[in-house]
Amino acid sequence: MKEREIVIIGAGPAGLAAALGAKDKGAKDILIIERDQYLGGILNQCIHNGFGLHRFKEELTGPEYAQRYADMVKSAGIEISDRTFAVKITNKKEIFCLKPGEMMKLKAKAIILATGCRERTREMIPIHGFRPSGVYPAGLAQKMINIEGWIPGEEAVIIGSGDIGLIMARRMIFEGMKVKAVIEIMPKSRGLRRNIRQCLEDFSIPLYLSHKVTKIHGKERVEKVSVCKVDESFKEIKDTSFDIKCDTVLVSVGLIPENELLEAAGGLIDKKTNSPVCLKPYQTSIEGIFSCGNCNKVYDLVDWVSRDSYEAGGLAAMYANGELK
Ligand SMILES: Cc1cc2nc3c(=O)[nH]c(=O)nc-3n(C[C@H](O)[C@H](O)[C@H](O)COP(=O)(O)OP(=O)(O)OC[C@H]3O[C@@H](n4cnc5c(N)ncnc54)[C@H](O)[C@@H]3O)c2cc1C
Numbered sequence: 001m002k003e004r005e006i007v008i009i010g011a012g013p014a015g016l017a018a019a020l021g022a023k024d025k026g027a028k029d030i031l032i033i034e035r036d037q038y039l040g041g042i043l044n045q046c047i048h049n050g051f052g053l054h055r056f057k058e059e060l061t062g063p064e065y066a067q068r069y070a071d072m073v074k075s076a077g078i079e080i081s082d083r084t085f086a087v088k089i090t091n092k093k094e095i096f097c098l099k100p101g102e103m104m105k106l107k108a109k110a111i112i113l114a115t116g117c118r119e120r121t122r123e124m125i126p127i128h129g130f131r132p133s134g135v136y137p138a139g140l141a142q143k144m145i146n147i148e149g150w151i152p153g154e155e156a157v158i159i160g161s162g163d164i165g166l167i168m169a170r171r172m173i174f175e176g177m178k179v180k181a182v183i184e185i186m187p188k189s190r191g192l193r194r195n196i197r198q199c200l201e202d203f204s205i206p207l208y209l210s211h212k213v214t215k216i217h218g219k220e221r222v223e224k225v226s227v228c229k230v231d232e233s234f235k236e237i238k239d240t241s242f243d244i245k246c247d248t249v250l251v252s253v254g255l256i257p258e259n260e261l262l263e264a265a266g267g268l269i270d271k272k273t274n275s276p277v278c279l280k281p282y283q284t285s286i287e288g289i290f291s292c293g294n295c296n297k298v299y300d301l302v303d304w305v306s307r308d309s310y311e312a313g314g315l316a317a318m319y320a321n322g323e324l325k
Contacts, residue, residue: 005029005320006313007095007108009086009261012041013302014293014309015114016069019078021313022112027320030078031106033097035085039073040066041116042294043302045143048167050194054303065302086115089265091286109320110288112313113262113276117255117294125159125253128215134222138164138252142171151175153248157225158182159213161189161196163300165252170199172250179205180244183227185212185234192300213249214241222247257295265289273297282312283319290316 006027008015011034019030038044043051046062053059056068073080084099093111097104119137134153136144142164144150156172158165161184169179182200187210189196200207208227214236215226229240257274259267268277268285276284276291284291292305292312299305318324 001094001105001107004031004106004108006031006110006112006316007106008032008112008114008313009089009095010034010041010114010116010293010295011036011039011080011082012114012116012293013043013066013069013305014041014116014295014312015112016040016066016073017306017309018112018114018290018292018313018316019073020069020076021310022317022320023076023078023313024310025314025317027313027317032073032078032080033084033086033095034080034082037082039070039080039082042139045139045146046167047146048171051302054301055306062302069306086261089261089289091266091289093288108288110290110316112316113259113284113289113291113295114293114309115258115261115295117257117298119164120251120254120256122216122249122251125251127159127213129217130219132216132218132220132222134218134247135216135249135251138168138250141250142168145171145175151177152250153222153246154178155180155246156248156250157213157244157246158250158252160184160252160254161191161207161209162252162254163191163195165250166191166195166199168250168252169205170203173203173205177248179203180246181205181227182207183211183213183225184209185230186210187232212236216249217243222249225249255294255298257298259291259295262286262289262291282308282315288319290319 043062043066051060051065088096095106155178224245229237292309
């Protein structure tokens with residue numbers, strides 16, 4: 001089993017910034033493991049601008065922001081193993097990975113988890129109806145449109161008015177789709193004000209606050225959704241139901257930190273948020289296993305992911321060389 005000083009799992013913005021933080025605090029031997037063939041994580045599918053206003057004082061697209069960090073990591077001489085899937089870690093800080101044609105086993109002085117998050121799906125919110133095609137998590141649809149060049153349908157309804165849902169409303173309009181409505185169960189949108197203005201109001205897309213989708217109609221393909229108004233306790237208000245014809249439903253109802261590796265290693269996980277229980281800053285309940293970025297807590301802006309993950313990387317380096325008590 002090969003011994004390494006610091007192993008970082010995930011080369012999204014969190015993993016890249018953590019590597020730089022570790023390097024700047026004196027770590028000499030850093031390895032980043034990434035299952036994808038590209039660095040930058042989710043940012044690669046976020047082709048809209050608005051990234052880096054705080055970090056670089058510029059308005060960049062997601063891939064541009066990712067490229068800046070990828071370049072910094074490469075010029076710092078930090079080693080990257082791409083197309084490498086971390087399948088298991090242990091509380092002794094062993095890491096087991098699969099890469100094409102090879103099983104890689106490592107032992108690290110410190111591990112940094114930077115595995116991001118996954119989307120909540122339709123199955124996690126109660127909606128009546130069959131399971132027709134045409135229902136997608138919004139981030140998955142974003143990847144399919146922006147990376148695979150694929151259009152999900154003609155007329156869409158979006159459930160949830162967080163930033164990913166709002167960005168996708170505009171994106172589908174740009175691709176020639178009709179966006180009939182965004183349905184939000186809360187009385188207020190969770191999205192940034194600028195996204196509501198630029199992604200909905202500028203395109204006259206109606207936002208129904210305090211409303212919920214009660215049924216998705218259609219057996220093979222989505223045909224329409226039923227929507228109704230809800231009260232403060234999210235109960236349906238009688239006689240307020242109406243239907244919206246559509247062939248596509250995007251579900252944008254939140255993100256869940258990815259912490260299955262940590263959980264299987266015996267690390268404590270907050271069952272409500274799926275975030276790690278950290279006993280010291282960025283350090284999980286297993287000593288020497290650190291966590292940063294969206295797998296630590298769900299962030300709105302990538303700028304803060306970079307800032308905090310840089311700090312986490314520095315602490316992991318201090319732990320690895322015995323400076324962190
Ligand atoms: C769909 C979506 C849209 C967003 N849009 C915006 C936006 O418009 N503006 C903004 O500021 N922020 C946006 N964000 C938020 C911002 O992009 C995230 O906060 C940021 O990307 C989180 O960085 P991360 O490195 O923690 O996670 P990610 O970017 O998700 O990176 C995690 C990386 O870990 C890798 N990985 C995971 N598990 C393993 C494993 N077992 N082995 C090896 N590698 C692994 C993944 O392949 C990935 O590359 C968006 C987030 C999402 C999910």
